[in-house]
Amino acid sequence: MPELPEVEVVRAGLAPAVTGATVAAVVVDDARALTRHAAGVADFCARLTGRRMLGAARRGKFLWFPLAPDGEGAPEAVLGHLGMSGQMLLRAAGADRERHERVRLSLDHPLHGELDLVFADQRTFGSLAVDALVPTDDGEPAGRGTLDPLLPAQARHIARDPLDPAFRDRAFVAAVSRTRSAIKRVLLDQGVVSGIGNIYADEALWSARLHPETPSDAISSRRAGRLLAEVRAVLERALAEGGTSFDAQYVNVNGQAGYFAHSLNAYGRGGRPCPRCGRPIERIAFTNRASHFCPRCQRMPEAG
DNA sequence: TAACCGACCTGATGGC
DNA sequence: TGCCATCAGGTCGGTT
Known part of the structure; x- marks a missing residue:
């Protein structure tokens, strides 16, 4: 049951591995893990493959990894919610499939080399998406792990959490x-x-x-x-x-x-x-x- | 508009 | 041993 402390532990653990990493490949085992990505599996893979991730951010129980700009398009991020039982696991490149594995991102990191980011989820209440980043209402940084006043559109309705310096x-x-x-x-x-x-x-x-x-x-x-x-x-x-x-x-x-x-x-x-x-x-x-x-x-x- | 409630989902557990 | 009911609960959309 991941709540703020659990999601923050995950964010902090992922940040060094994803910051600067390029998504070399995307494998989706279960489309239910992409219920937040309305355009479907193929679109998710196409939008993500080849993109570079800039960090790991969190507001409340929502996680996101901002993506380097892709041409003239609006800023985007990989958005994730763990739901009831979601896990984000760092594994060696090509490591054995995890129980309840739903999505695997093969990453190429300039310092750490190749590694896999595995999204596993028993109850499939969690999901991922590539989402547009939109300005925060108050102009303050969007959450923990980012200085940008931009957050995923799907998390726009989420209030700040009590550990956020901009919480009112x-x-x-x-x-x-x-x-x-x-x-x-x-x-x-x-x-x-x-x-x-x-x-x-x-x-x-x-x-x-x-x-x-x-x-x-x-x-x-x-x-x-x-x-x-x-x-x-x-x-x-x-x-x-x-x-x-x-x-x-x-x-x-x-x-x-x-x-x-x-x-x-x-x-x-x-x-x-x-x-x-x-x-x-x-x-x-x-x-x-x-x-x-x-x-x-x-x-x-x-x-x- | 606010408040409330069920659906979604899988695995563990307990009762029979 | 096997079957079935119940429970765990975050989010969202539908209903009141």
Whole structure:
């Protein structure tokens, strides 16, 4: 379940390998991995083959590799989203096929020589595309790993993430106060704040002592600011530990797992004691998924 | 327009 | 042992 820390680990791992590399060949094993590329497999391969990649950038859970200009055309990038189970793996040129391999880019790097970038994805919720780059709304760099104020058109609706220097805390606090939706729903809304998924939403709400179903407009500005601070803290801790791995679904570019699963306080701990007060963590259904929280530390505010 | 919900997808797991 | 149901959840489009 790659969320911001996991995607950032992947981005940072890929950056040295893809920056300056030329795409020598593209092999698509499964067209479902290109659902974001509406023009189809042949167009994807034709647009990408022979192009040079300029770096590895990320906003929220979206990754992209800007491409060197191709004639007079608009600036473009390879856009990727890992979905639920996507992996981007660096392998020696010609290495054996990976389980669930969907797309392989053969790269020629001026320093590292030939290597393969493999996109593998069990559940095929992730996908790649060659996408046009468009200007950011605020003129600031588009995300981590790039100084250009350009981001893929398909990621235009995605808000900045809380670790982005250009993230606007005030806009987040205002968005929280604007809606009656459950606060967890707001945290998962990638148009308000990006990079947070089910795991880190539960963890941040546990840290902030907020019930996941608290109506957002019942949360004071000060409390919303504290929640944002807890979001940042949990994301940074997870990043420092290499992300959260429950199984083989999330690994870095070398196939290694992260360690943050050992540090979780609420997510996946239903029935086990709250690390703060000892009361069993509750697990409740939440829009076709699950929320985990402490019924003592995270109480719903009194009505009225 | 905001809020909500189901579809998409595969593999692991548990119950019978 | 084998079959079936359930669960995991990010994003997007359709519905209310």
